[in-house]
Amino acid sequence: VLAGDRRAVAQAITVIENGLPGYEELSDEVYRATGRAWRIGVTGPPGAGKSTLVDRLVARFREAGRTTAIVAVDPSSPFTGGALLGDRVRMDDRAGDHGVFFRSLATRGAPGGLAVAAEATADVLDAAGFDVVLTETVGVGQSEIEVASATDTVLVVLVPESGDSVQAMKTGLAEVADVFCVNKADHPEASLVVRALRQAIELRAARDDGWSVPVVQASATMNEGIGNLMDSLYLHAGCAETQRASRRRERLRVRVMRLVESAEREEYWTSGRQRALESALAAGDAAPYGAAAALLAARSDPA
């Protein structure tokens, strides 16, 4: 992996994604070799044009001579695995370029959850020497936001359909965004959305790191505004340089907490506690808080 061997990289990711034997040691060893790559998280509602935009960014990074890895986080369902797949053929035209690595992560069963697996995957690519690691999510649920946030620079992509962007804002995207991109800039309401976003950002208290979140208009399909977007991303990378160490420390903190909590959760429902739960529920007047309180009170003897 450290030598940048593509097959080793792919295998390491598979081990981590599926929690195969030894994935903890592998993750930790790889982790210690990280710190060089610029990690960019891309999130936004479905249909915002994230994939096309990511393709444009990859093209720019390649022009600038930077090797780039893309992690597409797809919490695939086993049900849809076969029947509805096939939106990921897009990277094929870069198949000959060894400076690009594309990986789709189907991490629903990954130990520790989506965010942990995505971050460990980015670690592998960082350790393998990629200059830029782009982590892209499919939706804007809480876990997708966590995935995108575990990076150096968070790019939130919105579209001008007012309902969409309002709803996206409500799901907590605003707090994590380092750069906003309003895609489909040719839409009649694009400038309206940009103005509303800028206003909302101004109204907010200044960020601790002093960074003022830019709102960039672009059109991924027409390849317009991508230069401006790149400028904003680079600007944030520069400004964030001093913050990077503390941001990474904080990320490690969150990650360790997640691992501990998920290990605890797995251990929690012992057979004794399961039985206690069943009998609490079997009580004729079982109601949620009463049952929970009874269980928590009884936990001193988990049998």
Added chain:
Amino acid sequence: VLAGDRRAVAQAITVIENGLPGYEELSDEVYRATGRAWRIGVTGPPGAGKSTLVDRLVARFREAGRTTAIVAVDPSSPFTGGALLGDRVRMDDRAGDHGVFFRSLATRGAPGGLAVAAEATADVLDAAGFDVVLTETVGVGQSEIEVASATDTVLVVLVPESGDSVQAMKTGLAEVADVFCVNKADHPEASLVVRALRQAIELRAARDDGWSVPVVQASATMNEGIGNLMDSLYLHAGCAETQRASRRRERLRVRVMRLVESAEREEYWTSGRQRALESALAAGDAAPYGAAAALLAARSDPA
């Protein structure tokens, strides 16, 4: 609340939403008075037209003489509270109708999380005597899916833009859907998506409850196909009648487990464990799994 007093209902929901003193007792007492209402969860990606569709369904239920409550689960961010709000004026034209109750839930800080708060809110409306309680989510993240799933009938709304529906399927919606509605049926690709969905459903193993998930085409804005959709919903309600008791018991089980886990999580990071975490992270070679393992090993003395 039990007398159906609207002000009391609104106040009870506020107490639950914000975890005000006594919310546990209130929740449990209200819970014991539930079981009459038909609970329908509506979910789907942003922009699928869920709100308009819900409005149409409400109109039909009202025509049939059924009182209806709508819970719109909006995990609002404090940041967007003022600047980007205002998509929820739509219920105003029903303001004079006492058979309709609309409530938007901003539950990011609610104790136990989104799903617990939404279910307790539905309990209040059930206990207050509403015939139908529609719980609608904004997005399709994991927590939104949990919210919608904690109902008797889960309606998943998709739109024919192929990317959207494929992505929506990937986020785990397929497992929870009792009825699919492909909205914007006038779209050229609508029948294609319907066919793909039906095929995917057929390929899947039969459900334990014997229900075969229907896929209905509709156009909420043009008010077309709503009758068919209503038929499918009623059909599921009828079929689910026998399943309802076991489904509710399972819901209570999940809910109690969530409450216990969230109480445990809150208690977990004692000051002693926080200190242990900090020192694990301060170690020069700190890496995620090593640090987590050290913490878990040291947990016998949490100080």
